Amino acid sequence: MINAFIAPERLLLGPGPTNTDSRVLEAAAQPTIGHLDPAFQGLMEEIKEQLRMLFKTKNLMTMPISAPASLAMEMGLINLLEAGDKAIIAQNGVFGGRMADIVKRAGAELVHLEFEWGKPVDLDVVAEAIKAHPDAKMLGFVHAETSTGVRSDAYALCALAQDAGMLSLVDTVTGLGGIEVDVDGWGADVVYSGSQKCLAVPPGLAPITFNERAIEAIKSRKTPVQSWFMDLNLVLGYWSGDGARSYHHTAPVNALYGLHEGARLALEEGIDARIARHKNAYDRLAQGMAELGLDFFVDAEYRLPQLNTVTIPEGVDDAAVRARLLDEYDIEIGGGLGPMAGKIWRIGLMGGNANPEAVEKVLSALREVLGQ
Ligand SMILES: *Cc1c(COP(=O)(O)O)cnc(C)c1O
Numbered sequence: 001m002i003n004a005f006i007a008p009e010r011l012l013l014g015p016g017p018t019n020t021d022s023r024v025l026e027a028a029a030q031p032t033i034g035h036l037d038p039a040f041q042g043l044m045e046e047i048k049e050q051l052r053m054l055f056k057t058k059n060l061m062t063m064p065i066s067a068p069a070s071l072a073m074e075m076g077l078i079n080l081l082e083a084g085d086k087a088i089i090a091q092n093g094v095f096g097g098r099m100a101d102i103v104k105r106a107g108a109e110l111v112h113l114e115f116e117w118g119k120p121v122d123l124d125v126v127a128e129a130i131k132a133h134p135d136a137k138m139l140g141f142v143h144a145e146t147s148t149g150v151r152s153d154a155y156a157l158c159a160l161a162q163d164a165g166m167l168s169l170v171d172t173v174t175g176l177g178g179i180e181v182d183v184d185g186w187g188a189d190v191v192y193s194g195s196q197k198c199l200a201v202p203p204g205l206a207p208i209t210f211n212e213r214a215i216e217a218i219k220s221r222k223t224p225v226q227s228w229f230m231d232l233n234l235v236l237g238y239w240s241g242d243g244a245r246s247y248h249h250t251a252p253v254n255a256l257y258g259l260h261e262g263a264r265l266a267l268e269e270g271i272d273a274r275i276a277r278h279k280n281a282y283d284r285l286a287q288g289m290a291e292l293g294l295d296f297f298v299d300a301e302y303r304l305p306q307l308n309t310v311t312i313p314e315g316v317d318d319a320a321v322r323a324r325l326l327d328e329y330d331i332e333i334g335g336g337l338g339p340m341a342g343k344i345w346r347i348g349l350m351g352g353n354a355n356p357e358a359v360e361k362v363l364s365a366l367r368e369v370l371g372q
Contacts, residue, residue: 008330009330011332012332012348013358014333014346014347014348015146015147015174016174016194016203018197018198019353020201020351021200021261024202024261024262025258027260028255028257032253035251035253036247040253041245043256043260047259047260048063048239050260051063051263052209054267054271055183055191055207056183056271057209058184059183059184059211061214061215061240062209063209063239064195064205064259065208065235066204066251067204068203068206069173069194072173072207073099073102073171075192075227076190076208076210077099077103077140077169079190079210079232080169080189082107082221082222083106086110086111087109087111087136087139088130088166089110089112090140090141091113092117092118092121093117093142093148093337094145094146094338095142095173096140096142097338100112103140111133118149118298119150119302120151120152121141121157123153123160126141130161130166134164136164136166138161138167141157141170142170143170143172143175144171144174144175144306146173147346148344149296149307151175151179151304154170154172154182154186154188158170158187158188159186159187161189167189167217168186170186170190170192172193173193173194173206174350175193176197177351178197178304178306178350178351179278183209183211184211188211189217190208190209192207193206193208195255195259195262198350199259199262199266199351200265200352201258201259201262234248238251277355278306278354281353281354281356282303284360285308285363289310292363292367292370293313294310294366296311297311306349308346308349310344312343318341318345319335321370325366331365333345333346333347333362
C-alpha cells in the first residue's frame, strides 16, 4: 500500500514557490463547489477586483489563468501575434529567452535583442531596434528577471513601445506583490504574473491583464488563435461577468479560494507596506552577506529585493552547499539557471518570507555551512 504523502516543512527561500500562509491553505481546504455555482461566480468577480488593485489597473480583462505563469506568457504572446507579425523581444535572462522561443513557434518574425545577464535591458538598444523595425507589432520584456535578480525599467520600456504605436507585453511574475507594479501607469498592454512568488499562494495560477488596445488587436486578428485553451476570445466568455458566463474549462475551484485569501492578505497589509517589507528584508540580507564576505551578482541599483543573486565564492561546491541547507536546515535556496549554473545562488525573500527571521535563518545556516 502507498502511504499518505506528508510534505516536509521547508523554509522556501528560492526563486519560488515560496511558503504559503496558513490562512491561504485553510481557505483552499474548504468544500469544493461547482464552478458555475452563483457563490463561485461571486468569488470570481472579487478575485478580478483584487487583481486589478494589485496590478494597479482599471482593465476589465483581468483574471487568473488556470495554469502556471509560463502559460500566461504563452497566452499573451500567441493572442497578440499572428504568423508573419514581427515582435521585438528584449532578453536579459532565462525568461526572456522563453518569450523569444514562443514568438518563433507562433510563426512570427523575431527581432531578438540579447543583453548581458545580470544587467537590465538597455533602453538605448531597444529604442534603436524600434526605430529599425517600425513595422513590429509588439515589444516583450521581463520586468523582474528571476534567473539573474535584475529589475528592468518597465515605465521607460512601455513608453518606448507606446510612442512607436507598438503593443507591450510585460512579465512581472516575480514582481507582483514584491516591488512596484503599475500597469496603467506604465501604459502596458498585456501584463502577467504568477501565484507562487511574492503573492505567496500555491503554484498553478497566473494573474493576467489585457487593456483595451490589446483586446482590439486580438479582436482584429485575421486568423484564429492556434490554441483553443488559450484563445482569449473564448476565455473571455468564461471570466466576463454579469450572468453571461459560459462553460470554457472547469476552474480550479479550491486553488482560487486560496488566491482570493492570498490577495486579501496582500491588500490588508497594503501594497506599499508590502513593498517596504520586501526592501527591509533585502537590506538585512545585504548587511549579513557583507559580514560573510559574499558578493551580490547585480549592481545595487537594479537588484530585486525579493530575489537576491549571490556570487558563489571560489572553491565552494554549489550543489553540496544547497543539499546541506536542505537536508540539515530545511532551507531551500535556488541554484543558477542555464549559463549561471554553478556561478550564483538565488535567495528569494518572497511574500511572508520577506521577514527578519527568515533572513537570519539563511544567514546563520550559510555561516555554518561555509565556515566548514
Ligand atoms: C517563475 C517565472 C515564470 C514561470 O512561472 P511558472 O509558474 O513556473 O510557469 C516566468 N517568468 C518569470 C520571470 C518567472 O520568475
